Amino acid sequence: MERMLMSSVVMVVLLATPAPAPASPQAKTWKVTGSEVTFEQSPKDLRALRGGKEVFGLRSREKEFLSNFESDADTDTSNWEGFESYKVLSVVGPWVSYETSISGYTGGAHPYAHENYVTQDVSKDPGAFSLLDAFAEKDVLKALKADAFVRKHIRDDDAFKKARTVQAMLESLDPGEDCVGFSSGLDAVKRSVAFHHLEAHKVAVRIAFGYDNESCRGNKFVVGVLLPLPVALRPAFERAAKREEGFLMKDAKAAQAPSVDFAWEPSDAKKP
Template identity: 65%
Template sequence: MGRMLMSSVVMVALLAATPAPKTQPLTWKVTGSDVTFEMSSKDLRAMRDGKEVFGLQSRKKGFVDSITEGVDATQDTTDWEASQSFNVLSVVGPWVSYEDSNGGYTGGAHPYASRIYVTEDVTKGKDAFNLLDVFPEKDVLKALKADGYVRKFMGDPKAFESAKTVEALLASLEAGEDCVGFEYGLDNVKRSVAFHHVEGDKVAVRISFGYAAEMCRGNMYVVGLLLPIPASLQPALERARTRQEGFLMKDAKAVKAPTVSFKWDGAKSKKP
């Protein structure tokens, strides 16, 4: 009896000591393309022909280079610091949407800080995606005009109501006490977006705007629109909604979408 009990104890100890299997990255191929995504808790990558065409961890060198460019070893940067993070929000077809946050101090009068959404088409490059190419501009314009938050910032109500383009509508808005950067917002409407959820035949799109003045640095303002789903987008959106390929923003936490962060600290100067 004692020997059997000892054997049981040994067996439990061996089982407890067995390392847990490593979590395998989630992979999927984008229908109708040669793009394969690989997502883990530490990175999101898109591959074509065995080459990375999108990645987050691989951006670290660019982050450091952007801070240290033009700075030599004789410069005292002990009070300098910088950080940047990428938080993945949604992946629909070849479109990756993420929040880009960065801040720090690298000389000058003030520190800096910003937060904005970014959408990239991994098959075409960083600035290729344009929401107004995906949805008819009249639908985006109508949704913006109907949004209660946007209407709060009407500087010229007549110009707002008569606007025939998104650009004209944004020009009719004022920053207000919230300091919303609508005046710089056409590029935001085009590219600073994420796909949140589906409601019937419409998709909820989030559009982020930056700040209008330095005193508001670091602020981000998000407008939510419900847009009719074009027939061309329906298949990819359905695959993302059901998590067969990608996912929508409402499910980012459930699928453990990654956040990748980088940090840099300055150093004492070296004598020449």
């Protein structure tokens, strides 16, 4: 009887012992092979450094965001509001792809709203990245022409078939009821992209097209294409796929890809 009671006590103690707390997410640092770029990733930020100087960051954008709402003698911001979010989608070599969401009101008849993808080459000046420089344009054109969503919006079938450049192909499309911004879509093909996963020697690329006009503001349309992966780019993409240096979009959650949110409201705004 005494042995039975002792066993019961041991069992109660074991059941009452709390499970160990899950390990908190840790910061991660890696240097991009063959470059001067070092990334520092934490649960709340992603920074890229060159020579110890930040050339890309999420949290550091807050100061500029807030500066847009500073009052002066000529501007009444009492009824303004603004919201911005940045979510990292993929990091391949020195290329950071992220999703932006920007909305608010700064006077006038309507609020504003915009969502987009952006890829930035942090080893170069902002805006220097272009998908059409990194991948053969003929391959991008072929993949877009084969996409069902793109083909659904053909306005001029003959011009679509004859198009030899992405720009010419986009000009043959119609925004349709979806209100897709194909008319300004060349910039989207160049820079509004993220890298999703690898298939053999191809990479799945997501391209985010914006909206055609203000009546459909805030919309974005993501097209997925498979592109042949140039030999020179394979090592960087393979390291990202293994999460040795960066990560691809399909692994963003597992890689604890960071995101940030900024908000500004008048100081006398009602709080929930």
